Amino acid sequence: MTAAAPTVRRRGWRAIDSAAGGLALDLGLYAASAGFAAITAATSTLLPHRAWGGTAAVGYILAALAVASQLLVRRRHPDSPLVGLPARWALTGFAWVTTALLPLVQQSVERAGGRTDRAQEEVHVVEQAGTRLAEHGTPYLGHDAIAALPADERLLGYTPYQPGMALFGLPRAIADGWWTDARVWFAVGTALALALAAATLRAHHRAGRTASPAQAGGTTDPKAALLRGVQAATVLPICALTLATGGDDLPVLALCLLALTFAGTDRPGRAGLAVGMAGALKLFAWPIALVLIIWGATRRAGTRVAAGAIGLPVAALLPALLVDRDALVENVLRFPLGHGLVTSPAQSPFPGYLIATGLPGGRLIAAALLVAAGAAIAVRLARRPPRTAFGAALICGYGLLAAIALMPTTRFGYLLYPLALLIWAPALRAPEQPATDAAEPLLSGNWRAAGRGRA
Numbered sequence: 001m002t003a004a005a006p007t008v009r010r011r012g013w014r015a016i017d018s019a020a021g022g023l024a025l026d027l028g029l030y031a032a033s034a035g036f037a038a039i040t041a042a043t044s045t046l047l048p049h050r051a052w053g054g055t056a057a058v059g060y061i062l063a064a065l066a067v068a069s070q071l072l073v074r075r076r077h078p079d080s081p082l083v084g085l086p087a088r089w090a091l092t093g094f095a096w097v098t099t100a101l102l103p104l105v106q107q108s109v110e111r112a113g114g115r116t117d118r119a120q121e122e123v124h125v126v127e128q129a130g131t132r133l134a135e136h137g138t139p140y141l142g143h144d145a146i147a148a149l150p151a152d153e154r155l156l157g158y159t160p161y162q163p164g165m166a167l168f169g170l171p172r173a174i175a176d177g178w179w180t181d182a183r184v185w186f187a188v189g190t191a192l193a194l195a196l197a198a199a200t201l202r203a204h205h206r207a208g209r210t211a212s213p214a215q216a217g218g219t220t221d222p223k224a225a226l227l228r229g230v231q232a233a234t235v236l237p238i239c240a241l242t243l244a245t246g247g248d249d250l251p252v253l254a255l256c257l258l259a260l261t262f263a264g265t266d267r268p269g270r271a272g273l274a275v276g277m278a279g280a281l282k283l284f285a286w287p288i289a290l291v292l293i294i295w296g297a298t299r300r301a302g303t304r305v306a307a308g309a310i311g312l313p314v315a316a317l318l319p320a321l322l323v324d325r326d327a328l329v330e331n332v333l334r335f336p337l338g339h340g341l342v343t344s345p346a347q348s349p350f351p352g353y354l355i356a357t358g359l360p361g362g363r364l365i366a367a368a369l370l371v372a373a374g375a376a377i378a379v380r381l382a383r384r385p386p387r388t389a390f391g392a393a394l395i396c397g398y399g400l401l402a403a404i405a406l407m408p409t410t411r412f413g414y415l416l417y418p419l420a421l422l423i424w425a426p427a428l429r430a431p432e433q434p435a436t437d438a439a440e441p442l443l444s445g446n447w448r449a450a451g452r453g454r455a
Contacts, residue, residue, distance in 0.1 A: 012188035020071060021083060022224055024331050027067040029231065031096065036062035036237045037099070048245040049118040050449045051101045051110075056240060059098025063235075067365060081277040083341070089116055092231055098402060100240035101187060107244065108181035120246040126182045129159045130169020131276035134209060138320045146341055155342045160320045164250060164280035186247035193254035193274075194233060197261040201226050201427055204265045222427050229424035233257060238416045246413075248449070253417055256396075264389030264428035268301035272308030279309065280316035283336070284417060288396045289313075293387045295392045330441070356408035363408055370406040377402070389428040397421035399447045 017025055034057050041053030070091075074083040081087060111118040129139035139159050146157040159166070168189070171180035178184070205223050233239055234251060244248045255278035262271035275292055278285035289309040296305035320328045334340050347353055352370065356362040377399045386392040401418035404410050 012042070017067050018221075018224070020074060020090060021078075022179065023071050023083065025086060025228075027064060027071065027229075029235070030060050030064035030067060033099070033235065033237045033240075034064055035202075040237075040241070046120070046245075048107060048120055048200050049064065049241065050290055051107055051118065052244045054242050055103040055112075056099040056108060056237070056244070057203055059095060062098065063091060064096040066094075068081070085227065088227055092227065092235060096234040096240070099237075100243045103182050103240075103244040103368070104187055105178070108178040108184060111181065112178040119181070122246045123182050125156055125159055126161070126165055126248060127172040128156070129161070129166035130171070130182070131173040133163075133166040134170060134173040136323065138171075138323040138327060138330040139163055140320060142324055142325065142327035143330045143341070146330070155345070156342060158342070159246070159331050160335050160344070162332070163320045164277070165282065168248070168251070168316060177448055183243065183245075183247040186251055187243060189251035190233075190243065190247075191253045193251065193258045197254070197258040198226060198230055200261050200265055222429060225426035225429075229257070229420070229427045231424035232420045234264075236313055236416070236419065238419065239412060240298070242416060243273055244415050248282070249284070249413065249416060252278045252285055253420055255281070256288050256417075257420065258286055259288065259292060260393050260396075260421075260424065260428060262391050262393060263295060268296045268299065269304045269308065272296070272305035273312065274308075274313030275305075275306040275309065279313040284400070284414070286313075287399060288421075291381070291386065291392050291396050291399075294326070294381050295387070298385050298387045309360070317428040333381075344409050350405050350407070350410055350412075352408050353410065366406060366408045370403065371437040373399075373402040387403060390425050393421050393428055395427035397425065 012082070019025065037053045037057035037060055041050050041057060043052045044053065054385070064258050070083045070087065075082075102420065107118040132141070133139045139161075141157050141159070146154050151159050168182045168185045171185060172182065192410070202223070205226070233250075239250065239253075255274050259271045259275035260280065262268075262274055271292055272289075275285055277287045279289050293302055293306045293309055296302040317328070330340065335342075335344070352366040353367070356366040359365060377395065386395055397418045400421065403416075404414045404418065
């Protein structure tokens with residue numbers, strides 16, 4: 001691959017992203033999302049998804065119409081405040097409320113009123129874990145307790161999360177109302193983490209510590225890139241749908257973005273605490289924690305990052321370990337590895353799943369490919385560790401994308417992690433990172449150039 005090809009692709013993406021002051025891509029995002037929501041409402045076999053689609057489609061359509069109006073205003077009054085970045089932020093907030101929060105509240109209220117088809121299984125699992133935590137000191141049921149359940153209830157007896165996730169289910173242990181629905185608290189946690197991340201980066205931008213488009217080799221304005229990152233974590237359908245119907249992945253994602261934001265603003269200790277909180281909720285944050293620890297080591301702050309990144313998940317595990325070690329192992333290790341009493345229903349048709357189910361010895365082949373991908377990333381980290389938050393975000397994004405594609409058992413919804421991480425990354429670029437930064441070839445796929453460039 002020549003050096004010119006990645007450059008052309010990067011410039012092509014920047015042209016699309018910045019066309020009409022960013023409004024052209026906004027319109028495409030909301031219009032395509034409206035189509036996705038409408039198709040979901042008409043065809044999904046999951047009733048919570050259908051309910052989300054009917055409400056969210058209206059919100060996306062209204063947002064698309066608003067952007068179309070902004071484009072008309074921009075043609076006559078390019079400097080109008082109605083088409084500037086603050087107006088785009090306001091519209092993003094409106095879109096999140098109408099496509100994620102409103103459907104979430106509707107389904108929570110209907111569920112509290114007796115509807116049994118207004119929440120995905122993970123909502124029940126987290127709430128039951130919160131009740132067990134309050135009553136027994138551990139969110140987990142042991143092997144024998146799960147085996148004693150009726151066969152069709154054993155799947156919901158497992159809690160394949162880290163102990164911290166049960167905290168979102170504690171309100172349900174106190175009262176039975178729509179506001180104690182675990183999704184409401186997932187949304188609160190997500191909003192707080194994203195708001196802190198956005199405020200931190202905006203303050204960093206105002207202080208002039210990030211590159212202008214000219215300084216960064218023509219890259220997108222980091223203030224506009226931040227908005228695009230927030231859109232990816234909020235109004236992108238895969239995130240809005242997940243929050244409204246299940247939601248457990250969104251606070252994990254938001255805390256990971258917050259950790260990368262703290263890394264990008266040179267706060268390694270806080271970065272470790274943020275990713276440590278994410279790791280205390282779900283295993284998906286652990287690879288990101290590892291990359292951030294390596295990033296910290298390049299700045300002689302690896303111990304500060306590791307203190308929170310490792311310390312918080314360990315502190316969350318200790319009480320459950322002391323109360324019932326076997327229950328912890330059954331839920332956190334045996335079940336995810338396929339050795340529980342039941343198997344996970346996560347079976348999206350990604351390459352790993354297709355190989356595992358369609359070829360002789362497919363599970364071994366898929367596992368070997370997954371290990372090979374992990375080894376390649378490990379070699380990359382060892383040879384050229386990320387020295388910037390931008391580079392760390394790209395490695396995390398592409399690494400998780402490879403893992404999701406190659407895992408024999410996975411979900412389509414997990415794509416929200418790599419998508420949001422990769423779209424968030426440009427907002428983290430620092431002034432000393434021009435377009436020839438070592439992380440930039442990763443974004444274009446030129447790994448060989450990444451090895452030669454300056455990290």
